[in-house]
Amino acid sequence: MSFTFTKNLYRGTLLVLFLLSTSLLAHAQNTIVKGTVTDAKTKETLPYVTVVFAGSTQGISTDNQGKFSLTTSNNTYTQIKVSFVGYKTVVRTIEPGKEQVINIALGVDQRLLNEVVVKAGKKAKYRNKDNPAVELIRQVIAHKNQNRLESYDYTEYQQYERMNFYLSNLSDKFRNKKLFKNYQFLFQQQDSTAIGGKTLLPMYMEEKLSNNYYRKAPYTKKQIVEATKQVKYDENFIDNQGLSAYFNRIYQDINIYDNNVSLLTNQILSPIADHSPDFYKFFITDTLKDQSPNLIELSFTPRNTNDLLFEGKLYVTMDGNFAVENAVLTVNKNINLNFVRQMQATLEFEKNTDGRYHLSQSDLKMDFGISKNKGGGIYGERKVILTNFAINNPRPKQTYEGPAQVVATNSDAKDDKYWSMSRPDSLPAAQANIYKNIDSLQTIPSFKRTMDLVTLFVAGYKSYGAFEVGPVNTFYSFNPVEGFRPRIGGRTTPNLSKRFYLETYGAYGVKDEKFKYFLSTTYSLNDKSIYSFPQNYVRASFQHDTKIPGQELQFVQEDNFLLSFKRGDNDMWLYNDIFRLDYVHEFLNHFSYKVGFKKWGQTSAGSLYFLNGYGHLPANSADINSSISNVDRLSTTELNLELRYAPHERFYQGKLYRIPIIDKYPIFTLRYNQGFDGLLGGQYKYSSFTGNVNKRFYVSQLGYTDVTVEGGYIFGTLPFALLDIHHANQSYALQLQSYNLMNFLEFVSDHYASIIVDHNFNGFLFNKVPLLKKLKLREIVDVKALWGGVRAENNPANNPALLQYPVNEEGVATTRSLSNGPYVEGSVGVGNIFKVLRLDLVRRFTYLDDPEAPKWGVRALVKFDF
Incomplete structure (x- = not known):
């Protein structure tokens, strides 16, 4: 022993x-x-x-x-x-x-900067002419087409993506706060050589494994997603689908062979774009001859460090291909990108069987923060690995048919064993625990209380389990007709039912002493939340409330307290009784249609009167001329159809609205309404068509342009209140899709066409001005033009049976048609003030003889941009 x-x-x-x-x-x-x-x-x-x-x-x-x-x-x-x-x-x-x-x-x-010091005292500026680095980059540009993926007739590969987001650069003091006493298991230590700071707190992670197929003619690029894995938060707090879409939008694939590279919500000129030598300086900084093929290290930097350009290094092959074998892209600290502290993208390329190169791996890292140098922020990384790359291996025709992206059934049900076998790289232990840790986090009561509080302030709703109260910014407002208007409302949540939803509110006008209310019920037909894409539901609703004629709001409600403040007279209102029955069906390819039934009753309120016959009734008069009769109510019954196609659309679903993630793809909308005379009290027979297209155009270094084109036509004889009342704005908030110096109910049309152009230079001009470029402001130009008119049969001057246009106290009509050419207004704006504020000086150019028509105005918009 x-x-x-x-x-x-x-x-x-x-x-x-x-x-x-x-x-x-x-x-x-x-x-x-x-x-x-x-x-x-x-x-x-x-x-x-x-x-x-x-x-x-x-x-x-x-x-x-x-x-x-x-x-x-x-x-x-x-x-x-x-x-x-x-x-x-x-x-x-x-x-x-x-x-x-x-x-x-x-x-x-x-020698590598702007000038060379010569004994004679003369300074030689950096030049493209006779510069070997520029000659080399021109060779790379000349060989772009043969080195890009699209040069092959067919390609296919497997793609693995991993995206991680963390709270970054956290201090020990922050970590040791009492709030995080139960969350210490979440914190991670970052490698001291990596961006993002020393201490990280994981927020989000997702993985995706897909098979990808490309065909040159006819052009097809198809992705079949085999497996997905994602950190999922409580849907009462966060739209997981929208969160994934948002992160994927700002962390897009980087194709260095494209002239412009999408980064965040901007496009940055590639260092090998066709005209890159006009914007970049290039230097040969090294040759690597100890490997095959030999490489030239080509460094580059922006000519103007404030412009939306990269800086970094390219490693170019010396085998005659002039291909990029490796690239490191960063941005200068002076660049006009909001909140971006650091950015680094590393691209690696592998040689194909034919001697050319394809992207094999990319790693994009970014660190965001309010302060450039200190304090906590957000660190994100997206890693992409391409394997099993094959060229010119055509697949059966059906492989390339159908939608551009197909998600396999139960793609999110793969177990840990599948992922450990399928990942082309090993997952670090700290990242492997993120899924489990976030799930554990959501069971902690203090975290739930924190998220509940954040949701109240950000989304405006307070949850009580099966029911939530809100939105809080509508609880108090005021206007000239109702005076002080308290309101309370809420809706059910998926905790009560995933298929059945109720929403309601009640309000009271202290001045008009009238109650207003709303009630809707919605039934989901696809066993998903009605707020989840793709939607498929039936909704019935009834609303008894006030409304400004022609008011068009963007992602806000009229009850919003801030919209209570308006310029000019704002006392022409309507009492509305609206019953709606709608069916909405969305498809995975982002085509959708909506079929609806609407019964609408309108009663004039405030200084608005519905009068027919000849003459007028001043707003302060109690007498009605014998030739004039007062119309108590307008009633319509209509069926409507809306078709919408938004290819590749991405959005974040908030508590009230879908918040679009704007991209280069157009959105098409077509609406048709048919009114019936004699059906359920309807008084008018009419038909109307409206078409709308909006799209963002990226103009490389000159920024981007948002364009909206719309047109409409109404068939039938109708009073002015049922014509197109053009979208005016009398608030002090800038509304991009409304006319900011047009008064409410100022113009009506039975046929019209409009165009709105909003161009953001992204600081291209201000970056050239020494004092302004430090402020990182952005210049904006906006133009809106509206053509329209009212046919003779819809002009009350020709038809006494129609309602007369509203008039002011002097008897001058305050509503009119666009009979003297287009309505035009424009603005010049300064954006990125304090990184979130845009101020526009707006000028109205036409119809200046209208009563109370403003010529100038200043409007503000709070907008978060990168």
């Missing part, structure tokens, strides 16, 4: 000593170099500096504090090389097999 115990103890001791010595030996054999890179003159730390073992491609970039940590088990390396655009490359000797700290100060290399 004693011998056996001693023998086992001896063996155990030897095993421990062996493992310990092996560990120490392995550690001793590693070469570890740490340090900080600074500017030799200013002493400021330099982020994104490349640090490599000399004679290799093994290296990293410094973090946002200029720190680096480089490790290798290869003891043949005796030097490190430190290089950065605009600075002299530095080589330092290191001791193999040891851990050491080497701090490096880089000196400015005048």
